[in-house]
Amino acid sequence: MTDAILVTGGRIIDPAQGIDAVGDVLIADGVVVSAGPVVGGPVDCPVVDATGLVVTPGFIDLHVHLREPGQEDKETIATGALAAVRGGFTTVCAMPNTEPAMDNAAVIRHVMDAAQQAGLARVLPIGCVSRGRAGKELADMGEMAEAGAIGFSDDGAPVADPTLMRNALTYSTTTGLPVINHCEEPSLAKDGVLHEGWVASRLGLPGQPAAAEETMVARDIDLAGLTGGKVHIAHISTEGTLALLRQAKAAGKANVTSEVTPHHLLLTEEWALGGIEGGAGELTAPDPYGPLTRTAYDTRAKVNPPLRTEDDTLALVEGLKDGTIDAIATDHAPHTATDKCCTMHEAAFGISGLETAFGLCYSLVERGDLDLPTLIARMTTGPARVLGADTSESAAASGLPLLGTLQAGAAGDVTLLDPDAEWAVDTSGFASKGRNTPLEGITLQGRVIKTIVGGRLVHDALADDTGEANGK
Amino acid sequence: MTSIRPARREQTAVAPVATQIAEPTPPAVWRQRHLLDLDAVSPEEITTVLRSSKAMKAMLRREVKKAPTLRGRTIMTLFSEPSTRTRVSFETAGKLLSADVINLSSNGSSTEKGESLVDTVLTLQASAADVLVMRHSHSGAPYLAAKSLDRTSVINAGDGAHAHPTQALLDMFTIQERLGELEGKRVVIVGDISHSRVARSDLWGLCKMGATPVLCGPPTLMPWDLLNRRRIDEGHPFTGVEVETDIERALDGADVVMPLRLQKERMAAGLLPSVREYARMWQVNQERLSRHCPQAVVMHPGPMNEGVEISPDVAHGAASAVEEQVTNGLAVRMALLLILAAPHGGDHD
Numbered sequence: 001m002t003d004a005i006l007v008t009g010g011r012i013i014d015p016a017q018g019i020d021a022v023g024d025v026l027i028a029d030g031v032v033v034s035a036g037p038v039v040g041g042p043v044d045c046p047v048v049d050a051t052g053l054v055v056t057p058g059f060i061d062l063h064v065h066l067r068e069p070g071q072e073d074k075e076t077i078a079t080g081a082l083a084a085v086r087g088g089f090t091t092v093c094a095m096p097n098t099e100p101a102m103d104n105a106a107v108i109r110h111v112m113d114a115a116q117q118a119g120l121a122r123v124l125p126i127g128c129v130s131r132g133r134a135g136k137e138l139a140d141m142g143e144m145a146e147a148g149a150i151g152f153s154d155d156g157a158p159v160a161d162p163t164l165m166r167n168a169l170t171y172s173t174t175t176g177l178p179v180i181n182h183c184e185e186p187s188l189a190k191d192g193v194l195h196e197g198w199v200a201s202r203l204g205l206p207g208q209p210a211a212a213e214e215t216m217v218a219r220d221i222d223l224a225g226l227t228g229g230k231v232h233i234a235h236i237s238t239e240g241t242l243a244l245l246r247q248a249k250a251a252g253k254a255n256v257t258s259e260v261t262p263h264h265l266l267l268t269e270e271w272a273l274g275g276i277e278g279g280a281g282e283l284t285a286p287d288p289y290g291p292l293t294r295t296a297y298d299t300r301a302k303v304n305p306p307l308r309t310e311d312d313t314l315a316l317v318e319g320l321k322d323g324t325i326d327a328i329a330t331d332h333a334p335h336t337a338t339d340k341c342c343t344m345h346e347a348a349f350g351i352s353g354l355e356t357a358f359g360l361c362y363s364l365v366e367r368g369d370l371d372l373p374t375l376i377a378r379m380t381t382g383p384a385r386v387l388g389a390d391t392s393e394s395a396a397a398s399g400l401p402l403l404g405t406l407q408a409g410a411a412g413d414v415t416l417l418d419p420d421a422e423w424a425v426d427t428s429g430f431a432s433k434g435r436n437t438p439l440e441g442i443t444l445q446g447r448v449i450k451t452i453v454g455g456r457l458v459h460d461a462l463a464d465d466t467g468e469a470n471g472k
Numbered sequence: 473m474t475s476i477r478p479a480r481r482e483q484t485a486v487a488p489v490a491t492q493i494a495e496p497t498p499p500a501v502w503r504q505r506h507l508l509d510l511d512a513v514s515p516e517e518i519t520t521v522l523r524s525s526k527a528m529k530a531m532l533r534r535e536v537k538k539a540p541t542l543r544g545r546t547i548m549t550l551f552s553e554p555s556t557r558t559r560v561s562f563e564t565a566g567k568l569l570s571a572d573v574i575n576l577s578s579n580g581s582s583t584e585k586g587e588s589l590v591d592t593v594l595t596l597q598a599s600a601a602d603v604l605v606m607r608h609s610h611s612g613a614p615y616l617a618a619k620s621l622d623r624t625s626v627i628n629a630g631d632g633a634h635a636h637p638t639q640a641l642l643d644m645f646t647i648q649e650r651l652g653e654l655e656g657k658r659v660v661i662v663g664d665i666s667h668s669r670v671a672r673s674d675l676w677g678l679c680k681m682g683a684t685p686v687l688c689g690p691p692t693l694m695p696w697d698l699l700n701r702r703r704i705d706e707g708h709p710f711t712g713v714e715v716e717t718d719i720e721r722a723l724d725g726a727d728v729v730m731p732l733r734l735q736k737e738r739m740a741a742g743l744l745p746s747v748r749e750y751a752r753m754w755q756v757n758q759e760r761l762s763r764h765c766p767q768a769v770v771m772h773p774g775p776m777n778e779g780v781e782i783s784p785d786v787a788h789g790a791a792s793a794v795e796e797q798v799t800n801g802l803a804v805r806m807a808l809l810l811i812l813a814a815p816h817g818g819d820h821d
Contacts, residue, residue: 201695204611204634204672209696274615289707291512294619297612341590343610345632 004028004042005455007414010050012036014057015377016390016405025055027412030454035406048457050416053449056376057404058090058413060383062180062259063155063234063329064354066092066123068114069107070099075334075433077111080354081120083332083432085459087354088379088448090413091122091403092332093387095155096133103128103139105147112148120458122413124150124387124400129168129179133157138164138171145175150387150400153180155234156304160186162219169229176398178230178257178386181220183241184305188212193344195306198288199269203297205344208306210238217241225254232386233258235331237305239315246324257386259329260316262360263303263351268310271301271438272344281424281443283363285310299340299347300438303333317369320378327383328375330357334434352434356425358417360439362446365419372419380404412455421447500524502811506618506626509635510676511709518644518681524807525645525800532568532803542571545813548601550592551629552578552608557774557798558629558638562605565805571813574601593617597624603813605629611669625812633667638808639773640673642801644681646793647728649800650769655682660722660768662756663732663781664693670773671732679709686714688722689732689754692743719754723764730771731756731781747780757783761791769793 007025012035014020019036026033028042035055066080075083077094084092094111096102102111108125115123127144131137133154141152152172159165159181168179189212194200196207217233221244224231236242236258248256270285274295301307319325333350340347361379364370384390384404388397392409395402401411424443427435451459500523501516510518531537547566551559559575566573576596589608596604601624606614611632618626630636648654659678665671665687678685691699698715716722723729731754738744761768770782770791778784787794 196696198697201666201697202672204632204669207696289709292509292615293512294506294508294615296615338588341616342588343608343613343616345610 003030003455004045005048005412005452005457006045007048007050007055007416007452008038010053010055010416012055012406013373013376014406015373016057016381016384017407019406020373025406025414027414027452027455030412031401032406032408032410032412034408048416048450048452052418054372054417054419056415056417057380057406057410058415058451058453059088059358059379060091060327060387060404061089061330061332061354061357062093062232062327062383062386064092064094064332065097065334065350066094066111067334068098069110073336073433074339077114077123078118078120079431079433080332080334081115081118081123083354083430084121085451085453086431086448086461087330087357088415088417088451089121089354089357090411090415090451090453091124092354093124093126093150095153096126096128097156101128101133102126103131103133105140105143108144108147108149121453124148126151126153126155126180128152129154129159130164135159135161135164138168141168141172141175145177148399149177150398151178151180151232153182153234155180155182158182158184158186158216162223165220166223166227169223169227169231172229173227176230176388178232180232180234181216182234183213183216183220184208185212185215188215192306193302194272195269195308197269197309199272203272203344210240210308210312213238213305214240214244217244221245221248221254221256224256228255230255230257232256235259235261235264235305235329236316236325237264237308237312239312242315242319242324246319249324257326258324259327259383259386260320260325261329261331262353262357263307264305265313265316265320265328266360266363267301267307267438268313269307271307272298274298281441283442283444297344298438299342299344300351300436300440302344302347302349303331303351304349317364321370321374325378326386328357328361328378329383330354332432332434333436334432335436336433337435340436350436351438352427352430352432352436354432355430356437356439356444358448359423359425359444359446362419363444366445412452414452415448416450417446418449419446421445421449423447506614507637507808507812508614508618508626508628510637510640510673510680513637513680515680518641518677521641521804521807521811522645522648524810525641525803528806528810529800529803532799538568538570540570541810542566542569542813545571545602546574546600547571547603547605547809547813548574548576548596549605549629550576550596550607553630555607555630557801558607561798561801562629562805565802565809566813569806569809569813571809589613589616590620593620593624597621603627603809606631608632627808627812630669632669633672634669635673636669637673637677638801638805639670640677641808642797642804643674643730643771643773644677645800645804646771646797647683647769649796650793651727654678657683657727658686658725659683659728659730660686660688660726661730661732662688662719662722662754664734664738665689665732666693666695667735668732674730675710675713679712684712684714686716686722686726688716688719690744690750691717693738719760720764723760723768726765726768728771729756729761729765729768730773732773733775733777734781751780755781755783756786758785758789761786771797774798
């Protein structure tokens with residue numbers, strides 16, 4: 001074994017195999033050789049001591065915005081991929097709302113080349129559904145699939161025309177890839193900047209009703225049933241959407257999957273109210289009825305779909321737990337300071353989420369709403385299944401490595417976590433160019449310590465702490 | 473100028489008038505550096521402004537209306553939306569107190585050259601503005617300004633659909649003047665509540681002062697969450713607010729009736745069928761007032777669409793306080809400038 005690495009003495013959690021035990025993970029030539037009771041490794045092989053840490057398959061994020069090509073002031077593939085591995089993500093799926101849009105094989109190849117050069121996380125490109133994301137004509141889905149696209153989406157621009165959506169779902173069956181829709185009925189969401197509720201009403205801002213999301217989710221479930229295509233509902237945010245998905249999964253007539261973001265699981269509309277100046281440092285929503293301070297209209301909490309109500313977050317956590325929701329995805333949406341230093345109307349939608357995802361989600365474990373193996377499953381096996389990379393056979397058919405598991409032959413992607421470590425979010429230390437998060441200054445528990453991609457250590461928080469260069 | 477606390481300053485400024493008012497005066501209270509909305513202002517602070525406004529109004533009745541109190545202070549108005557009455561009111565208030573008043577509009581200013589609001593207000597602060605009076609079409613713009621400024625005080629002169637605190641203060645001043653007190657008064661606001669910054673600030677002020685606001689209008693123009701009572705739980709500041717789409721029921725026993733201007737855009741947006749139907753179903757007219765609240769005071773934040781939300785006879789009738797509101801607006805803005813534009817005392821945050 002020429003190129004091996006041994007991770008020893010950690011608590012291995014591999015939901016795909018039902019493993020939760022202390023042991024070793026041996027990776028050689030980029031793939032997992034074994035994971036389980038102490039195996040030891042070849043002489044001279046580098047050893048990563050994981051004593052006291054949790055060792056999991058590398059996280060998979062189905063939904064990130066890397067902004068390249070075209071908006072490199074917000075993020076590049078290299079900075080986004082570094083942010084990914086710092087967040088424990090070894091695979092990220094890049095949304096096509098770039099400039100030019102990723103609506104043809106050439107742009108798809110460009111993104112894959114840039115990711116290859118960065119050499120950090122695996123970057124899997126998502127192609128557009130429609131040419132130029134204009135919602136009129138289908139993009140070259142077949143050619144993009146051949147080039148390496150793993151799904152199709154006009155993200156940010158919902159596929160509003162039902163017939164185009166029907167055609168996309170029908171046509172995509174030739175590729176076997178999902179159509180990922182950002183469900184938001186434009187005529188209902190209109191110019192809404194927050195959730196339509198008390199906070200928007202109080203702040204005098206236009207809101208988006210929950211129904212704007214739910215009507216399109218219902219439509220897409222119907223169309224998936226009609227066409228036999230795969231639909232993946234992006235970043236679901238409401239209790240009503242969850243009910244629709246639960247019903248659809250029970251009926252079993254439509255091939256539908258879904259994802260939820262950490263912020264929709266844990267943050268609510270009140271975050272737009274701003275907080276006490278200087279910040280309390282805790283993960284608690286501002287008092288909805290208290291006096292506003294000049295920190296009100298916190299544009300960092302402007303995201304699409306909007307942060308909803310506490311009832312919605314609780315329902316989403318339930319859905320995550322019972323498996324109605326397949327995956328946690330960050331919808332990492334980096335923006336420049338200028339994009340957010342303006343009025344709520346003008347501010348860009350989006351939260352920079354890769355580097356806070358695990359810590360934020362871990363608060364669900366901390367407060368007893370979710371067990372750690374389930375959380376890990378929704379960040380590994382769940383998204384791997386959506387990608388069709390969860391079994392050797394399906395992965396081979398999709399042209400992807402086996403992902404989201406530590407079984408022998410899987411990609412050598414491993415994340416090491418310290419669930420007890422507390423850390424304060426400090427965006428000045430972000431690898432992402434996007435410092436736009438309402439979590440600035442908040443103390444989170446649960447930290448990503450090391451990340452290994454294809455057998456290479458690409459992130460070491462402890463080395464970062466001591467100022468050593470990051471192994472690349 | 474020496475730095476004195478607002479309370480003392482106020483007495484100094486208007487001593488000749490204040491001594492004529494023979495009533496026990498509670499201590500003046502004011503802790504705000506900015507006036508962004510009334511949600512952050514306490515009932516005691518509102519009382520302070522209203523009392524000071526009364527003294528200002530008395531001053532307006534004198535032959536020589538000008539006082540030297542704010543000499544050497546600079547007030548800038550920055551309006552990104554057309555406005556006549558509010559801007560003139562602030563400008564006059566500043567000038568009557570001898571401040572230098574400089575008016576800027578987005579028309580021809582740097583905002584049209586792509587300069588951000590933050591850069592604009594920082595420039596004005598660096599140009600020695602003591603008070604910045606802001607109107608902006610985007611809700612929350614004055615908060616963005618206040619967040620960026622450490623020396624200049626911001627007065628919100630209307631931000632989007634969010635707040636118009638000086639209008640609410642002048643409304644409360646007018647009610648108090650006409651009816652003696654605010655507590656227990658049924659104040660019916662009729663019209664496009666959901667797009668109204670006046671209604672929002674009135675709600676905060678009236679609730680804080682113990683009045684009973686009643687919101688009335690077509691359901692498509694009501695704040696959705698209040699209309700549906702989705703979330704009127706414990707601690708909600710508007711638990712005492714009544715919401716009523718039937719104007720006949722809303723007006724029953726009203727002490728004050730305040731129709732709001734109906735914008736023509738609401739029809740185009742599909743929120744209302746027609747002006748005609750609106751007038752028929754929600755117009756404040758004499759027949760309705762005589763039937764339900766013959767003693768009620770009628771107010772309007774202006775400008776009025778006579779024949780739409782208010783009938784001409786009511787607009788100009790004996791019960792109308794509309795013109796008085798304009799004078800009161802001047803008095804209230806003088807009182808606020810006096811409090812905010814004078815050198816900051818030790819009790820500001």
